[in-house]
Amino acid sequence: MHTSTIQRLEELAETRADALDRLIRSDALAHSADRAADHGATGDVLILEDHNFAQTYWALADALGEEPAPRVLVRQRSYAQARDLHALISNEAPDAIHLLKIAGLTAEGQRDHATLAVSGFLRTHGFAGALALGRLPKSHGALHDWAHDLTLSAPEATLILGGNTKHMNRTFNDTLERSFTQVRGLRGKGKHRCLLASGARTAVEVGTGEDRCEADTPGHLRGFGGVFSGAKADRGGHLLATAAVDYLRHADHGQRVLDLGCGNGSVTRQVLDEAPAGVVRRVVATDVDADAVRSAAANLSDPRVTVTWDAAAADLPDSSVDLVLLNPPFHEGTRIDLTLVRPLLDAARRVLAPGGTLLLVHNSHARYRTQVQERFEHVDQVTRDSTFTVLRAR
DSSP states (O other): HHHHHHHHHHHHHHHOOOOHHHHHHHHHHHHHHHHHHOOOOOOOOEEOOOTTTTHHHHHHHHTTTSSOEEEEEEEOOOOHHHHHHHHHHHHHGGGGGGGETTTTTTTTTOOOGGSSSHHHHHTTTOOOOEEEEOOEEEEEEHHHHHHHHHHOOOOEEEEEEEEEEGOOOOHHHHHHHEEEEEEEEEEOOEEEEEEEEEEEEEEEHOOOOOGGHHHOTTTTTTOOOOTTTTTTTHHHHHHHHHHHHHHHTTTTTTTEEEEOOOOSHHHHHHHHHHHHTSSSSEEEEEEHHHHHHHHHHHHHHOOOOOEEOOOOTTSSSSEEEEEEEEEEOOTTTHHHHGGGGHHHHHHHHEEEEEEEEEEEETTTTTHHHHHHHHHHEEEEEEEEEESSEEEOOO
């Protein structure tokens, strides 16, 4: 039975893999072979940010060929990707689903916020492996987060991360060297190259992890991993929150608020700090990004707030919110994409109760108004500064 499943997984991997996936795979196999010759098998494997799912398919195929079969642990920042990966393996390779562990999800595919961080994820599942691999993140905060947690939870593990050579520079080595004693570039191929990091620094050298969570005064925000704006309040978000407070001064008491794409939670925090008492009954702060959810949860201790890892507020019922606050993303990696707002606008329209209001902030040069007008009858500009514009839609 496993033979057909292995073949299916390998076919899926080959179909989805790109040139960078193949280089990461090649370098990881070479490292594993060298390690096996000296120390035996690598055991469990940790995969970080598997956008194409190819690394997961390959790793599960490898695992099914071993006895006993090691586990494949995958950490995706995106809830949508984590959910889709779980569904694909459940449907395409059910024989392998028991070997797959996904950060932030239970074995049944339900959310588990306690395992969103790499450290909590590895600790919960008792990671017993010597290899972690994935794509080099564009954020040094995310890279340090991964390296720090891996060296504390699995000090014997080696980390292999691949990226486009033109986007790589010495600063990535420097970030990895905060957690590892040995960092080196491997032989590149075409446009791509991998970095290999090994030799965990001691806990004293690495620190407790608090250096990942800068304090910003006033407010003392915390930012984990690659969360947008880190530990600081975003300027556009600040303008949005100020507009929301002005709106709430004239609103009925008991408002149900959705912070859609909450980031580090700074917008919700400002609104709750400055809005009149009794006006806000509850806030749902939700984001597709695991690092955003971790950060928002650390910054929002108010009992009126629920922080959730979700895709476009899919878990919220229709017509269940009075006010939606939206500071939408407009980058897909390094590429500007103004269409990323569409599912969020659709979600805002779905969850708003009759008479409800959307407040949206955007860079003034980005033409969002037409997209908003396609979904809402009444759209007007609330405020604008030298960089950002806040729209109101009803």
